[in-house]
Amino acid sequence: MSTLTKQQFYETLVHTWWPEDKITTFNKCRVLVCGMGGLGLEVAKNLLQNGIEQLTLMDSKMVSYEDLADFYSIVADSKEEEVIGRNRAERAMIVLNGLNPFAKINVKDGQVDSLAGDVQFLKEFDFVICTEHSLSSLIDLAQICHDNNIKFVASDMKGLSSLIFYDMGEHKIKDLNPGFKEGCSIKDIVNGNPTKIDLFPDDEFNKEEGMNVHQNIVFRNVRGMTELNEHKAVRIKSKIGNRVVVDLDSTNFGKFELGDGSAYFMK
Structure with a gap:
């Protein structure tokens, strides 16, 4: 059993730069995944690793030798003969x-x-x-989900081809930072408290007038000062010219190493 608290666990997740209320909403979603083939298992894995707390797996098929080629992890530490013939959803759990x-x-x-x-x-x-379900088996289900405001996704893979259909019902999408790119290349980072970040002057994101004080940012693919890659979102304290100052103590972090396109400054 993990010794992490729930808050500590969520801070390790991929989506920790989301607003806190959005993380809570996502984590509380009740999700049903039907079809525990290779694709379904991957979907379920990603949902759990991103914090979903209520997940139901559904499948009527039994694990076959063909399944082992799709998701070898279904065997885990067991022998193949102990897995073959077991319900795929039960084994996936x-x-x-x-x-x-x-x-x-x-x-x-x-x-x-x-x-x-x-x-x-x-x-x-x-x-x-x-x-892994046919169109005919999904039409009625998709309509019922739509009528009851249940979000519906259907997906499948056939060799190198794939397909996806999704119905999110009535919803609104709000861009909190319209016109921004997702990232900005970093020229240099100065260790200290607060941390000072120099951006490339020609970067389109740097030119945006809307990158304001108090905006939250995260870091990805930073070299040298790798502690930033796993750090939760930090807040901008000030921006003057090409320099951004963030509310972060990086005094004991590694020294930033410039890499061509390897360091990004996320909004």
Whole structure:
């Protein structure tokens, strides 16, 4: 069992630069993933690693030798003969259980075709994600999800080809920082408290008038001062010319190393 507190665990997640209220909303989503093939297992894994706390896996198929080629991790530390013939969702739960110590994972044995007749069960979820299912089996399910404001995603992979359909229902998308690029190249970082960051003067993001004081930023792919890559979002204290000052004590961090396109300054 992990010794991390829930807050400490969430600070290690990929999406820690999201606003705190958005992280909480995402984590509390109730998600049903149907189809525990290679794609479904990857979807479930990513959801758990990003903090989803209520996840249900559904599959009526049993693990076959063909499945082992798609998701070898389903075997984990077991022998193949101990896995073959087990329900894919049940076996996936064993593999996924350790990814998020605060998540509750349930398993439902059944087929997608049966979900269209079980509206009350579907209403237990905020998201329904289906993989490896035919179009005919998804049409009624997609309509029921739409009518009940349940977000619906269907996806599949065929060799090098893939497809995805999603219905998020009625929703609004708000760009909190319109016109900004996602990143800005860093020219130099000066250790200290606060930390001083020099941007390249020709960078389009640097030219934007809207990069304001109190805006939150995160760092990715920084060389030398690698502590920044795992650090949570920090706030801009001031910006004068090409220099940005952020509310961060980097006195004991490594020394920044300039790399061509390897360091990015995220909004």
